[in-house]
Amino acid sequence: MITAYTGFVPSMAVRLPDCSPDMLQQALWLAGRDFCLESESYLQELTAIDSVADQKEYTLTIPDDFDALRVFEVRVLSEYDVTNSLKGVVQDASKYDFHVKTGVLEFFVAPFQEIITGGLVVELVLAPYEDENDTQLDFEWIRRWGTYIKAGAFEHLFSMPKAIWFSEKEEKKFRMKSREGIALAIREVKTSGTTRPLRINGRGWL
Amino acid sequence: MTGNDVISSRARPILADVYADGDAAQRWSDTLLITWLNEGTRLIAEKRPESLLTAAYTMATYADIAGIGDTVIVPDKYRDALTDFVCSRALDQDSQDERDLERAKGYMKNFASKAGISLALTGGGA
Numbered sequence: 001m002i003t004a005y006t007g008f009v010p011s012m013a014v015r016l017p018d019c020s021p022d023m024l025q026q027a028l029w030l031a032g033r034d035f036c037l038e039s040e041s042y043l044q045e046l047t048a049i050d051s052v053a054d055q056k057e058y059t060l061t062i063p064d065d066f067d068a069l070r071v072f073e074v075r076v077l078s079e080y081d082v083t084n085s086l087k088g089v090v091q092d093a094s095k096y097d098f099h100v101k102t103g104v105l106e107f108f109v110a111p112f113q114e115i116i117t118g119g120l121v122v123e124l125v126l127a128p129y130e131d132e133n134d135t136q137l138d139f140e141w142i143r144r145w146g147t148y149i150k151a152g153a154f155e156h157l158f159s160m161p162k163a164i165w166f167s168e169k170e171e172k173k174f175r176m177k178s179r180e181g182i183a184l185a186i187r188e189v190k191t192s193g194t195t196r197p198l199r200i201n202g203r204g205w206l
Numbered sequence: 207m208t209g210n211d212v213i214s215s216r217a218r219p220i221l222a223d224v225y226a227d228g229d230a231a232q233r234w235s236d237t238l239l240i241t242w243l244n245e246g247t248r249l250i251a252e253k254r255p256e257s258l259l260t261a262a263y264t265m266a267t268y269a270d271i272a273g274i275g276d277t278v279i280v281p282d283k284y285r286d287a288l289t290d291f292v293c294s295r296a297l298d299q300d301s302q303d304e305r306d307l308e309r310a311k312g313y314m315k316n317f318a319s320k321a322g323i324s325l326a327l328t329g330g331g332a
Contacts, residue, residue, distance in 0.1 A: 020281065022260070022262050022264075029263075
């Protein structure tokens with residue numbers, strides 16, 4: 001079972017024997033980050049946060065070695081929700097801002113009037129750093145999209161004009177495959193992995 | 207891969223520069239062959255910069271070897287290419303002999319092919 005990008009290297013080396021394993025891995029890291037940036041499909045639910053009465057700002061703990069791109073979902077849970085493992089109420093995106101640089105989630109109106117342990121649940125869209133120690137990645141997700149991430153890595157490698165393996169034709173082929181994966185991942189996030197049709201929700205003004 | 211792996215174990219036998227009793231030869235001194243080995247290594251490092259990657263996103267700083275037992279900075283997969291480079295330079299030194307000149311060109315062509323470098327970038331052969 002593949003648990004790190006190095007697991008993809010042997011199958012790639014067959015196609016690019018002149019390329020060193022370190023370079024293949026480097027290309028995979030870069031492609032993995034690009035895939036996350038463009039598809040916004042790497043989601044991670046943070047550990048539930050204890051609410052504070054009348055507090056508008058919550059500083060989120062961003063996982064190490066990741067950039068937080070945006071908030072995917074914010075849920076507010078009552079004590080009853082927490083006790084009964086219910087999802088709580090999804091907050092409309094018009095009710096808060098997320099300050100990417102500081103990791104602060106700012107509500108315009110304080111969402112809690114009391115302390116609720118684990119009352120605030122936040123799911124983030126993440127992208128791993130380019131030089132991420134990839135053992136921290138969710139490899140269930142990587143395996144899901146591995147074919148397309150590999151295609152992105154090949155696209156990157158074949159586009160290197162000074163490399164002996166440079167090939168516009170191969171680059172184009174893998175770019176199309178990579179784009180296809182990104183489109184699929186976007187659709188999967190938008191439809192929550194169901195066959196429901198895509199629906200675009202405009203952000204509210206209030 | 208050390209300088210010995212290229213020079214003593216491979217290049218000298220090809221150049222017939224080893225005495226039968228195993229004593230070091232010789233027609234070409236270690237110092238001279240090390241100079242050519244460094245020249246070939248530097249060429250690989252310049253034209254194939256990924257050869258200096260020691261891990262993803264970690265690149266070694268190029269350094270010549272000073273002694274024949276020192277470790278060459280590029281990976282082992284370039285060993286045969288470097289052997290060809292050293293042989294080419296050595297035979298080129300004997301290029302008054304037409305046959306040696308042809309052999310020198312052939313080894314340089316092999317070097318370019320094995321190292322994945324355009325022959326033109328090597329100087330086009332001896």
